[in-house]
Amino acid sequence: MLQKAKYGIRFKIILGYAVITVFFIISILIVNSQVSSMQEQRNYIIEHDIAVFDLTNQIEKHMLDMETSQRGFVLTGDPAYLEPYTNASSSWKEDYTRLYAMLPDNPEQQKKLELIRSTIQHWITVAGDPTIVMKKENKTQELDAFFKSDPGKKDMDEVRAQFKAFRSTVKELTLDRADKLDQMNRTLVFGFYALMALVLLIASGVAASISSSIVRTLREVTEAITEIASSKQSHRRIPVSTQDEIGMLGEATNALLESHEREYWLQTKVGEVVTMIQGMPDTRTLGGKLISHIAPLLNATYGVIYIVTGKAGQQRIVKLASYASSGENAGFDGFRVGEGLVGQCVLENRMFHLTDVPVDYIHISSGLGKASPKDVLIAPIAYEGQVIAVLELATLETFAPEHLQLLEDIIESLGIMINSVESRTEVERLLRESQAMTEELQTQAEELQTQQEELRVTNEQLEKQNRFAEEKAQELDRIRVELEEYTEQLQQSSQYKSDFLANMSHELRTPLNSIIILSEMLSENKKRTLTAEEQEYARIVHSSGNDLLSLINDILDLSKVEAGKIDIVVDEMNVTELPAHMSKQFMKVAEQKSLQFMIELAPDVPTIFLTDEQRVHQILRNLLSNAFKFTERGSVTMRVQTAEPKLVKQLFSPQRHDTVLALSVSDTGIGIPADKREVIFEAFHQADGTTSRKFGGTGLGLSICREFAKLLGGHIVVESEEGVGTNFTLYVPSLEPNKQRHIHETAVSFETDAPAAVVPVSRLTPAVPPSTLFAGKHILVVDDDVRNVFALTTWLEDAGFHVTVASNGQECLDALNGDVPIDLALIDIMMPVMDGYETIRRIRANPQLAALPIIALTAKAMKHDREQCLEAGASDYISKPINMNQLTSLMRVWLAKE
Incomplete structure (x- = not known):
C-alpha cells in the first residue's frame, strides 16, 4: 500500500508544484553558476594576473639586489654587502617556484620561466659566485680580467x-580574459530570459498532465463500477492504469472479486469431495476414491494415501491406495511413526512442501514416456488433534497457492469422514465378533458340562500329584541345606588356602630375603676376599633366589585368580607408549641372545584405550618372556593393531565392542605341537613336560595370562608350527571407564608382585653418594629372624651405618628411648609379642619420635599391607625379599629430609 500511495492525488499535486519549484531552482542555480563563473574570471584576472606581474617584478628585483650586492662587495670588500646577495639568492627561488606553480595550464609560459631560471642560474654560476670567491681570496688581477669582459x-x-x-x-592573456568576461555577461542575460520561458512552459505542461490523469482515472473507475453493477458476470475486472487513490480503489475492488471467486471455488470443490466420499463401506474403498478425486483436483499427477493403524507406541503407517502408480508399487508399504517424512508428518502433525525435487526421486510415467516431479506435498489428516492418515501428492508443475488452500480445507473434513468410516467398520467388526462369540459361547456351554466331569477326574489326579510334589519339595530342601553346607566348606577351604599361602609367602620370603641380600653382597665382592669362582657361585645363588621369588609370585598370582578375587581397574592406557615400555624391558635380552626384536604399531590404532593397563602389561611381559625363552635364533616381533571386524564378531558374539585391540607376540622359536596347544594354558604344564626338557620354567605364565585375559573380557589365540615358530595374540576390548570389576567379594586377595615404594617427585633429592650420606648415621633394625638381621646388618654397616638391633617391638621401644640417637628405623611387621603395627603406633604416640623416619618391612605380601602400614604411622613401605637398590633410594630420601 505504501508503494502505491506515493502516486496518490495529493502526491501528484505536490509533485506538480515540486517540479515547477525544482525547475525554478535549477534556473536560479544556472544563473548563479554563470554569475559565479564570471566572478571567478574577474577574481582570476585581479588575483592571478596581477600576482604574476608582482612575482616577475619581485624576481627582477632579487636579481638587481644580487648584482648590486655583488658589485658592492667586489669594490669595497666589506662582507656587509653580501647580506642582500645571500637573501636574494634564496628568495628568488621561492618566488620563482610560486610563479611557476601559478601557470599549470600554460606550458608555453612555463617554458619561458624555465629559460629565465637557467639564465639566472648561469649568471650566478658564471658571474655572481666566482667574483665573490675571487674577492674573498684577493685575486685582484683575475677580477680585473673578469670585469673587462664581464x-x-x-x-x-x-x-x-x-x-x-x-x-x-x-598582458595579452589578461585582455583575452576580459573579452571573454564581456561575452559571458551577454550570454547570461539571454540565458536568463530563455530559462524563464522554459520554466513557464514546463509548469503549464505539468499542471495539464496532473489534472488530466486525475479526471481520466475517476472517469474510468466510474464507468467500470457502472458496468459491474449492471452485469452479472463475476469474472469482469476494473482496468487500473494509475497508481493513486482511485487506482487503489480499483485494485481493492478487483481483489474482493477474486477473493469471492476463490472462496466460491474452494467451497464448491470441498463440497464435491465430501459428497463423493459419503457412504463408503470401508477405508480402502474410501482411500481409492479419495486419491482418485483429489489428485486431478490439485493438478497432481501422482499420489499415495496412508492410514495410521495400531495403538499408541505400536503404531504403523500403512499404504491405503495410490494414484497413477507405475509398474512398481507406488510408495513404500509402510512406515513407523517418525520414520521418513511421512512418519515425521504424523509425529509433528504438519504439512511438508518439497520444491526442486531431485531427478531420481520418483518417475511419473505414461504411455509415451516418464518424467520427474517438481513439487511434492505431504499433508497430515487429523481427527481431534490426532493424525489418522497422510496424503502424499506429486506434480510435474508446481502447486499453486489456491491448491494448497484447497488441500487445507479438504483435509479438515477428511479427518471426520475417515474416522466415521473407521468407526462404522469397527462397529461392524465388533458386531460380527459378538455374533461369533455368542455362537461360540453356546458351543462352550455344551462342552462345559462334559469338561466338569473331566475336571472331577483331573482333580483326583492333581491331589495325587500334590502329595508327590510335597515329597519332592522336602527332598529339595534337604539338598539345599547340603549345598549350603558344602558352599560353606568351600569358603572355609578357600580361606584356609589363602591363609596358608599368605603364611607360606612369609615363611618363604623371610629366609629368601637373607639369601638374596647376602648372595648379592658376595657377588659384588666389595672386600675383595672371594675368588672369581666363588664370586660366580654367589651370583648363581642370587639368581636362583630371584627365580624362587618369581615362582612364589606366580603361585600367589594363580591362587589369587583361583580364589576369585581380582580387581580390574579400568583407566586410560596410552597405546603409543606400549612399544617404549616393552622395548626398554626386553631389548637387553634380545641383545644377549643375539635375536632381532621388532615392535610394530599400526597407524589406525587409537592413542587412548580403556582397560587395565597393569594387567595388559603383565600379559605382554609373560608372552615376550616365553618368546625369548623358546627362541634361539631369528627374531621376536610384537604387533599392536586393531582387530578385524569379522574376527571380532566371531570371538565376541553376541557382545558388541566398538574397538578391540589385537596385541600379538610372534617368534621363530621351537613352536608348539598341535596336541599341546591347549595343555600349555593349564597350570604347571609346558609343551615339553618331561624332566629332561631343555627350557626351564614353572608353566604358570600362560595360565595366568589366560585368566587375566578373561577378566579383561578378552581372548588369547595361539597359532604355531613345530620347528617354525609361534604367534600368541591377545584380543582385548575397550571397557567402561572408572569402574572396577570384582570377582567373588568374600575371598582373600594377595599382592602378587612385591609393591614398590611410591616416592613423590617433590621428595626426591639430588648427584649424593650413599657412603657420604649414610656415614655416621644410626639405624635401628627390628626383626625377629636372625638371618635377616645378619644380612641387613652386614649390608648396612658396609654402607657406613651404625646399626642397633632389636628382636621385637618392646626392645625397639627400649632402644629408641636409650642414649644412642636413632636417625632411621627398619621395622618388620610380623613379629611375636608385639607386631610391627603396634610398635609403630607406640613410637608415633611419643611426641619426641613423631618425626622419626620409619620404613616398614613385611614378607606376607597381603593386599592393603602398604595402606595398613601407612595408617599405623610408617613413613614408607617395602616388601621382602628386599631390593637393596630400592631400600637405598628410600633411605636416601628420608635421611635427606632431615
Whole structure:
C-alpha cells in the first residue's frame, strides 16, 4: 500500500508544484553558476594576473639586489654587502617556484620561466659566485680580467628581455580574459530570459498532465463500477492504469472479486469431495476414491494415501491406495511413526512442501514416456488433534497457492469422514465378533458340562500329584541345606588356602630375603676376599633366589585368580607408549641372545584405550618372556593393531565392542605341537613336560595370562608350527571407564608382585653418594629372624651405618628411648609379642619420635599391607625379599629430609 500511495492525488499535486519549484531552482542555480563563473574570471584576472606581474617584478628585483650586492662587495670588500646577495639568492627561488606553480595550464609560459631560471642560474654560476670567491681570496688581477669582459652583463640583459617578453604574454592573456568576461555577461542575460520561458512552459505542461490523469482515472473507475453493477458476470475486472487513490480503489475492488471467486471455488470443490466420499463401506474403498478425486483436483499427477493403524507406541503407517502408480508399487508399504517424512508428518502433525525435487526421486510415467516431479506435498489428516492418515501428492508443475488452500480445507473434513468410516467398520467388526462369540459361547456351554466331569477326574489326579510334589519339595530342601553346607566348606577351604599361602609367602620370603641380600653382597665382592669362582657361585645363588621369588609370585598370582578375587581397574592406557615400555624391558635380552626384536604399531590404532593397563602389561611381559625363552635364533616381533571386524564378531558374539585391540607376540622359536596347544594354558604344564626338557620354567605364565585375559573380557589365540615358530595374540576390548570389576567379594586377595615404594617427585633429592650420606648415621633394625638381621646388618654397616638391633617391638621401644640417637628405623611387621603395627603406633604416640623416619618391612605380601602400614604411622613401605637398590633410594630420601 505504501508503494502505491506515493502516486496518490495529493502526491501528484505536490509533485506538480515540486517540479515547477525544482525547475525554478535549477534556473536560479544556472544563473548563479554563470554569475559565479564570471566572478571567478574577474577574481582570476585581479588575483592571478596581477600576482604574476608582482612575482616577475619581485624576481627582477632579487636579481638587481644580487648584482648590486655583488658589485658592492667586489669594490669595497666589506662582507656587509653580501647580506642582500645571500637573501636574494634564496628568495628568488621561492618566488620563482610560486610563479611557476601559478601557470599549470600554460606550458608555453612555463617554458619561458624555465629559460629565465637557467639564465639566472648561469649568471650566478658564471658571474655572481666566482667574483665573490675571487674577492674573498684577493685575486685582484683575475677580477680585473673578469670585469673587462664581464660575461655576467649579457646574462642580466637577457633576463630583463625574457621577463619583458613573459609580461607581454601575460598582458595579452589578461585582455583575452576580459573579452571573454564581456561575452559571458551577454550570454547570461539571454540565458536568463530563455530559462524563464522554459520554466513557464514546463509548469503549464505539468499542471495539464496532473489534472488530466486525475479526471481520466475517476472517469474510468466510474464507468467500470457502472458496468459491474449492471452485469452479472463475476469474472469482469476494473482496468487500473494509475497508481493513486482511485487506482487503489480499483485494485481493492478487483481483489474482493477474486477473493469471492476463490472462496466460491474452494467451497464448491470441498463440497464435491465430501459428497463423493459419503457412504463408503470401508477405508480402502474410501482411500481409492479419495486419491482418485483429489489428485486431478490439485493438478497432481501422482499420489499415495496412508492410514495410521495400531495403538499408541505400536503404531504403523500403512499404504491405503495410490494414484497413477507405475509398474512398481507406488510408495513404500509402510512406515513407523517418525520414520521418513511421512512418519515425521504424523509425529509433528504438519504439512511438508518439497520444491526442486531431485531427478531420481520418483518417475511419473505414461504411455509415451516418464518424467520427474517438481513439487511434492505431504499433508497430515487429523481427527481431534490426532493424525489418522497422510496424503502424499506429486506434480510435474508446481502447486499453486489456491491448491494448497484447497488441500487445507479438504483435509479438515477428511479427518471426520475417515474416522466415521473407521468407526462404522469397527462397529461392524465388533458386531460380527459378538455374533461369533455368542455362537461360540453356546458351543462352550455344551462342552462345559462334559469338561466338569473331566475336571472331577483331573482333580483326583492333581491331589495325587500334590502329595508327590510335597515329597519332592522336602527332598529339595534337604539338598539345599547340603549345598549350603558344602558352599560353606568351600569358603572355609578357600580361606584356609589363602591363609596358608599368605603364611607360606612369609615363611618363604623371610629366609629368601637373607639369601638374596647376602648372595648379592658376595657377588659384588666389595672386600675383595672371594675368588672369581666363588664370586660366580654367589651370583648363581642370587639368581636362583630371584627365580624362587618369581615362582612364589606366580603361585600367589594363580591362587589369587583361583580364589576369585581380582580387581580390574579400568583407566586410560596410552597405546603409543606400549612399544617404549616393552622395548626398554626386553631389548637387553634380545641383545644377549643375539635375536632381532621388532615392535610394530599400526597407524589406525587409537592413542587412548580403556582397560587395565597393569594387567595388559603383565600379559605382554609373560608372552615376550616365553618368546625369548623358546627362541634361539631369528627374531621376536610384537604387533599392536586393531582387530578385524569379522574376527571380532566371531570371538565376541553376541557382545558388541566398538574397538578391540589385537596385541600379538610372534617368534621363530621351537613352536608348539598341535596336541599341546591347549595343555600349555593349564597350570604347571609346558609343551615339553618331561624332566629332561631343555627350557626351564614353572608353566604358570600362560595360565595366568589366560585368566587375566578373561577378566579383561578378552581372548588369547595361539597359532604355531613345530620347528617354525609361534604367534600368541591377545584380543582385548575397550571397557567402561572408572569402574572396577570384582570377582567373588568374600575371598582373600594377595599382592602378587612385591609393591614398590611410591616416592613423590617433590621428595626426591639430588648427584649424593650413599657412603657420604649414610656415614655416621644410626639405624635401628627390628626383626625377629636372625638371618635377616645378619644380612641387613652386614649390608648396612658396609654402607657406613651404625646399626642397633632389636628382636621385637618392646626392645625397639627400649632402644629408641636409650642414649644412642636413632636417625632411621627398619621395622618388620610380623613379629611375636608385639607386631610391627603396634610398635609403630607406640613410637608415633611419643611426641619426641613423631618425626622419626620409619620404613616398614613385611614378607606376607597381603593386599592393603602398604595402606595398613601407612595408617599405623610408617613413613614408607617395602616388601621382602628386599631390593637393596630400592631400600637405598628410600633411605636416601628420608635421611635427606632431615
